[in-house]
Amino acid sequence: xxxxxxxxxxxxxxxxxxxxxxxxxxxxxxxxxxxxxxxxxxxxxxxxxxxxxxxxxxxxxxxxxxxxxxxxxxxxxxxxxxxxxxxxxxxxxxxxxxxxxxxxxxxxxxxxxxxxxxxxxxxxxxxxxxxxxxxxxxxxxxxxxxxxxxxxxxxxxxxxxxxxxxxxxxxxxxxxxxxxxxxxxxxxxxxxxxxxxxxxxxxxxxxxxxxxxxxxxxxxxxxxxxxxxxxxxxxxxxxxxxxxxxxxxxxxxxxxxxxxxxxxxxxxxxxxxxxxxxxxxxxxxxxxxxxxxxxxxxxxxxxxxxxxxxxxxxxxxxxxxxxxxxxxxxxxxxxxxxxxxxxxxxxxxxxxxxxxxxxxxxxxxxxxxxxxxxxxxxxxxxxxxxxxxxxxxxxxxxxxxx
Amino acid sequence: xxxxxxxxxxxxxxxxxxxxxxxxxxxxxxxxxxxxxxxxxxxxxxxxxxxxxxxxxxxxxxxxxxxxxxxxxxxxxxxxxxxxxxxxxxxxxxxxxxxxxxxxxxxxxxxxxxxxxxxxxxxxxxxxxxxxxxxxxxxxxxxxxxxxxxxxxxxxxxxxxxxxxxxxxxxxxxxxxxxxxxxxxxxxxxxxxxxxxxxxxxxxxxxxxxxxxxxxxxxxxxxxxxxxxxxxxxxxxxxxxxxxxxxxxxxxxxxxxxxxxxxxxxxxxxxxxxxxxxxxxxxxxxxxxxxxxxxxxxxxxxxxxxxxxxxxxxxxxxxxxxxxxxxxxxxxxxxxxxxxxxxxxxxxxxxxxxxxxxxxxxxxxxxxxxxxxxxxxxxxxxxxxxxxxxxxxxxxxxxxxx
Numbered sequence: 001x002x003x004x005x006x007x008x009x010x011x012x013x014x015x016x017x018x019x020x021x022x023x024x025x026x027x028x029x030x031x032x033x034x035x036x037x038x039x040x041x042x043x044x045x046x047x048x049x050x051x052x053x054x055x056x057x058x059x060x061x062x063x064x065x066x067x068x069x070x071x072x073x074x075x076x077x078x079x080x081x082x083x084x085x086x087x088x089x090x091x092x093x094x095x096x097x098x099x100x101x102x103x104x105x106x107x108x109x110x111x112x113x114x115x116x117x118x119x120x121x122x123x124x125x126x127x128x129x130x131x132x133x134x135x136x137x138x139x140x141x142x143x144x145x146x147x148x149x150x151x152x153x154x155x156x157x158x159x160x161x162x163x164x165x166x167x168x169x170x171x172x173x174x175x176x177x178x179x180x181x182x183x184x185x186x187x188x189x190x191x192x193x194x195x196x197x198x199x200x201x202x203x204x205x206x207x208x209x210x211x212x213x214x215x216x217x218x219x220x221x222x223x224x225x226x227x228x229x230x231x232x233x234x235x236x237x238x239x240x241x242x243x244x245x246x247x248x249x250x251x252x253x254x255x256x257x258x259x260x261x262x263x264x265x266x267x268x269x270x271x272x273x274x275x276x277x278x279x280x281x282x283x284x285x286x287x288x289x290x291x292x293x294x295x296x297x298x299x300x301x302x303x304x305x306x307x308x309x310x311x312x313x314x315x316x317x318x319x320x321x322x323x324x325x326x327x328x329x330x331x332x333x334x335x336x337x338x339x340x341x342x343x344x345x346x347x348x349x350x351x352x353x354x355x356x357x358x359x360x361x362x363x364x365x366x367x368x369x370x371x372x373x374x375x376x377x378x379x380x381x382x383x384x385x386x387x388x389x390x391x392x393x394x395x396x397x398x399x400x401x402x
Numbered sequence: 403x404x405x406x407x408x409x410x411x412x413x414x415x416x417x418x419x420x421x422x423x424x425x426x427x428x429x430x431x432x433x434x435x436x437x438x439x440x441x442x443x444x445x446x447x448x449x450x451x452x453x454x455x456x457x458x459x460x461x462x463x464x465x466x467x468x469x470x471x472x473x474x475x476x477x478x479x480x481x482x483x484x485x486x487x488x489x490x491x492x493x494x495x496x497x498x499x500x501x502x503x504x505x506x507x508x509x510x511x512x513x514x515x516x517x518x519x520x521x522x523x524x525x526x527x528x529x530x531x532x533x534x535x536x537x538x539x540x541x542x543x544x545x546x547x548x549x550x551x552x553x554x555x556x557x558x559x560x561x562x563x564x565x566x567x568x569x570x571x572x573x574x575x576x577x578x579x580x581x582x583x584x585x586x587x588x589x590x591x592x593x594x595x596x597x598x599x600x601x602x603x604x605x606x607x608x609x610x611x612x613x614x615x616x617x618x619x620x621x622x623x624x625x626x627x628x629x630x631x632x633x634x635x636x637x638x639x640x641x642x643x644x645x646x647x648x649x650x651x652x653x654x655x656x657x658x659x660x661x662x663x664x665x666x667x668x669x670x671x672x673x674x675x676x677x678x679x680x681x682x683x684x685x686x687x688x689x690x691x692x693x694x695x696x697x698x699x700x701x702x703x704x705x706x707x708x709x710x711x712x713x714x715x716x717x718x719x720x721x722x723x724x725x726x727x728x729x730x731x732x733x734x735x736x737x738x739x740x741x742x743x744x745x746x747x748x749x750x751x752x753x754x755x756x757x758x759x760x761x762x763x764x765x766x767x768x769x770x771x772x773x774x775x776x777x778x779x780x781x782x783x784x785x786x787x788x789x790x791x792x793x794x795x796x797x798x799x800x801x802x803x804x
Binding site: 004009052385389401402 | 776
């Protein structure tokens with residue numbers, strides 16, 4: 001359970017909570033003393049919320065740890081990613097929109113090049129392009145394995161995801177990647193008796209796949225890594241007593257939401273305005289909405305300062321549509337920082353805004369930005385502290401003890 | 403142990419530590435931008451200490467968790483209330499001044515109304531008044547149970563506390579409250595073999611109690627909940643090497659202090675001046691004094707802004723009496739926040755002042771209040787961090803490792 005005592009403290013309420021995530025929100029100035037993208041952006045709506053609410057900063061996993069999108073979102077949802085490890089295979093599958101249900105086993109796959117003896121000569125199949133690799137992976141979709149349904153989908157370049165579905169499957173299986181060239185891919189080996197059936201199915205699937213790949217010049221082999229199953233996380237209902245909906249465009253975020261029992265809201269369009277309109281449509285069905293904006297992160301990874309600024313400004317301009325719904329608690333933050341000058345995720349604490357009329361402690365800050373947040377009334381918290389704070393400000397927690 | 407490494411680091415010292423708790427000290431402004439009660443209060447003495455010392459904020463249990471008085475004080479004393487759960491029965495008994503020693507078992511009791519078949523028709527005995535209920539509970543004090551001493555005392559309205567004392571008792575016993583009407587109270591059932599003797603004694607006591615209650619119109623039944631024993635906490639002597647005394651007016655705080663091995667100081671009066679005079683009297687007997695002021699919390703729960711301000715000002719006016727004793731380390735904080743506008747305990751971080759000549763890091767803050775504390779040099783800490791900081795500033799801890 002995210003925080004063990006929470007379920008015993010939950011109380012009924014009609015309040016609604018919105019968690020608005022701008023992916024990779026946090027940043028660094030391009031030049032000393034300069035603004036970050038959030039500081040450079042014109043955000044009158046969020047600044048008003050900042051003035052009325054409390055600012056602070058969220059540490060995604062632990063100080064100094066740069067998270068991937070999966071662990072970062074688990075943390076935001078209140079599930080310490082160190083305590084609830086989710087297999088890389090599961091994350092890879094979720095990231096391209098494959099479902100992971102109870103009893104499924106997922107792995108990340110790499111196409112590779114084998115020599116005549118079956119030894120690996122290139123672990124990434126000569127950096128094969130996505131255009132070349134996609135039909136090759138699709139040719140593996142015809143493989144049948146006795147008693148198991150195998151689904152395989154292309155991810156990017158040499159990478160793919162494999163999901164096995166069936167009865168009696170467990171994902172404690174060692175990597176088949178020998179972690180170097182000059183060696184054969186290993187057989188899938190179960191780490192415990194419960195995973196033997198799945199390991200055998202993986203080996204049968206691999207054997208059939210190799211036959212299909214045999215005629216390929218570069219991609220005539222494959223390795224599998226990061227095996228794992230559904231992490232069986234406590235649901236939002238069980239952990240927080242919340243009916244939760246996810247409004248997101250990208251598969252990864254829908255997938256992680258499903259892992260914690262959120263419904264994924266269907267809608268068309270992908271702008272913040274479209275997302276807030278979707279929130280409006282389902283407003284009466286949920287008491288918690290997770291709304292995910294991806295492009296802040298994409299712009300950060302592209303090193304596009306002005307682009308990230310514009311995305312943030314676009315979210316701000318759409319804010320009245322969200323506030324018109326009258327949430328009782330609104331949290332605005334990111335899953336991690338993606339500083340433009342790093343062009344990558346980073347470990348830097350993420351700006352955090354908590355807005356709740358009446359109950360939020362008003363600090364002296366009046367502007368949503370990195371420097372203001374470092375002086376904010378919430379201080380610097382772990383991401384996993386956000387959900388208990390949201391529940392408290394929503395009047396959804398009883399007193400602990402007498 | 404509060405912090406496992408502490409006992410190995412303790413060193414002898416003649417220094418003295420005072421922990422001054424204003425119950426429910428923290429608050430929120432009544433109107434946006436307005437002062438909290440602590441900010442509105444004229445506190446020249448505490449402001450001087452704030453200027454000379456360091457400010458910060460204390461999180462009682464975890465962010466977002468609103469604690470009862472028991473867990474909140476355990477946290478202040480350095481015992482994480484999530485790691486050291488104390489049964490509700492024990493807290494209820496301590497709260498009315500009943501002793502809980504090793505091997506005792508306590509429970510909370512409710513008077514209830516039973517129909518002719520023995521099914522509960524009202525779980526709170528028709529909201530019976532304290533005046534009616536008190537003599538009814540006192541009529542149960544004559545009950546004798548073989549091999550066990552049973553003590554029962556009225557708490558408030560339909561509520562009472564039951565304490566069993568004797569050899570071989572353990573409190574792992576399930577509630578007898580069926581959690582609804584239309585059902586009979588359950589028999590007390592031991593959750594493990596060690597608690598069987600106590601469960602049998604509870605059942606014998608209940609049988610005899612029901613005979614006495616039979617003639618009552620409303621309160622002809624009872625249920626018992628929250629069984630538990632002495633939590634056997636490490637003492638202040640063992641955990642911190644401190645001879646600790648408690649100066650408090652209300653039973654609950656004396657009780658929790660006893661659980662960690664503090665002596666309860668006897669004195670007359672109940673004003674801060676009386677409490678500081680009591681501290682002076684026993685000054686030579688202890689190297690740690692916990693001094694508890696209750697009425698800040700009471701005024702908060704009454705929604706009385708001016709009243710809470712006056713109580714805080716009264717403490718401040720009495721401060722010279724405390725400072726004349728020349729403590730080496732003084733901590734001033736609360737066990738939790740009790741914002742006037744919420745009229746209840748809350749989860750908001752609590753203003754914290756650490757004063758120690760020479761060794762406290764002087765921050766820029768010169769006024770004891772919520773906003774100043776949110777910018778203070780200690781940052782925002784868990785309450786359990788306070789005792790190690792007090793010991794450090796008192797020169798009572800050796801270096802850890804080489």
